[in-house]
Amino acid sequence: MPYEWTSPPDQNPQARLTLWPHRSLPRRGFAAFVLATFTLITVPLYPLLGTVVLWGLLPFLMLALAGVWWGLEHSYRSANITEVLEIGPETVHLVRTNPRGDVQEWECNRYWARATIHPTGGPVAHYITLKGRGREVEIGAFLSEGERKVLYGELADALRPPRPMTG
Numbered sequence: 564m565p566y567e568w569t570s571p572p573d574q575n576p577q578a579r580l581t582l583w584p585h586r587s588l589p590r591r592g593f594a595a596f597v598l599a600t601f602t603l604i605t606v607p608l609y610p611l612l613g614t615v616v617l618w619g620l621l622p623f624l625m626l627a628l629a630g631v632w633w634g635l636e637h638s639y640r641s642a643n644i645t646e647v648l649e650i651g652p653e654t655v656h657l658v659r660t661n662p663r664g665d666v667q668e669w670e671c672n673r674y675w676a677r678a679t680i681h682p683t684g685g686p687v688a689h690y691i692t693l694k695g696r697g698r699e700v701e702i703g704a705f706l707s708e709g710e711r712k713v714l715y716g717e718l719a720d721a722l723r724p725p726r727p728m729t730g
Contacts, residue, residue, distance in 0.1 A: 564710055564713070565582065565583050565584060565585040565706065565710070566580060566581060566582040566583070566703070566706070566710075566714065567580070567581050568580050568717070568721075569581070577649075577650060577651050577652060578649075578650045578721050579647065579648070579649050579650075580646075580647070580648040580649075580650075580718075580721070581645065581646070581647050582645065582646040582647075582648075582702070582703050582705075582706070582714075583644065583645050583646075584642040584644055584705040584706075585705075585706070585707070586639075586642065588635070593635055593639070596631075596635070597628070597631065597632055597635070600628060600631050601628055604624050604627065604628055605624070607620075608620065608621065608624070640662055641662050642662070642705070643662045644659070644660065644661060644662060644705060645659070645660045646658070646659045646660075646702060646703065648693075648702065648718075650673065650721050650722065651673065652673070653672065653673055654670055654671065654672060654673055655670065655671050655672075655673050655676040655693070655695065655722065656668070656669070656670045657669045657670075657693060657700060657702065667700075669693070669696075669698060669700045670696070671693070671695030671696040671698075672695065672696070673722070673724070674724060675695040675696065676693060676694070676695040676722050677693070677694045677695065677722065678691060678692070678693055678694075678702075678715060678718040678719050678722055679691070679692050679693075679694060679699075680711070680712075680715040685701075685704075686704060687704055687708070687711075688708050689708050689711045689712055689715070690704065690711070691703050691704075691711055691714060691715050691718065693718075702714075702718075
């Protein structure tokens with residue numbers, strides 16, 4: 564799952580959730596894909612070695628390769644999003660860092676914070692929002708539908724008020 568729950572070792576009712584987009588193609592795979600594309604795109608040029616036609620086709624094939632590289636690189640940059648949700652004993656704090664580096668924050672009293680899942684009607688199926696303090700904010704919209712369903716259950720559990728210690 565492209566998210567991780569971490570909790571401090573002490574027994575405080577506190578949790579931290581970090582979310583990031585899934586990347587099916589790591590950087591090493593990116594380089595291998597571009598190299599394989601370059602190799603395969605030059606195969607039709609071998610019979611044309613030493614002819615003028617080679618120089619006519621070469622710019623277009625290199626332009627296609629540059630387009631593949633640019634598209635993959637753009638995908639990496641646009642998926643550079645992180646969301647960090649901190650659930651403390653009194654407050655819930657969400658920080659979203661967007662691809663361009665701008666930061667969005669939301670904070671609410673834990674008692675009033677509610678997670679809601681919208682099976683339809685959102686930008687994606689099973690859209691998750693957090694509501695409190697007069698605002699409703701999205702969380703995990705970049706996750707897959709199955710991941711959002713699982714995350715909603717975990718969020719609902721984490722936002723329940725802590726039980727008082729009996730002793």
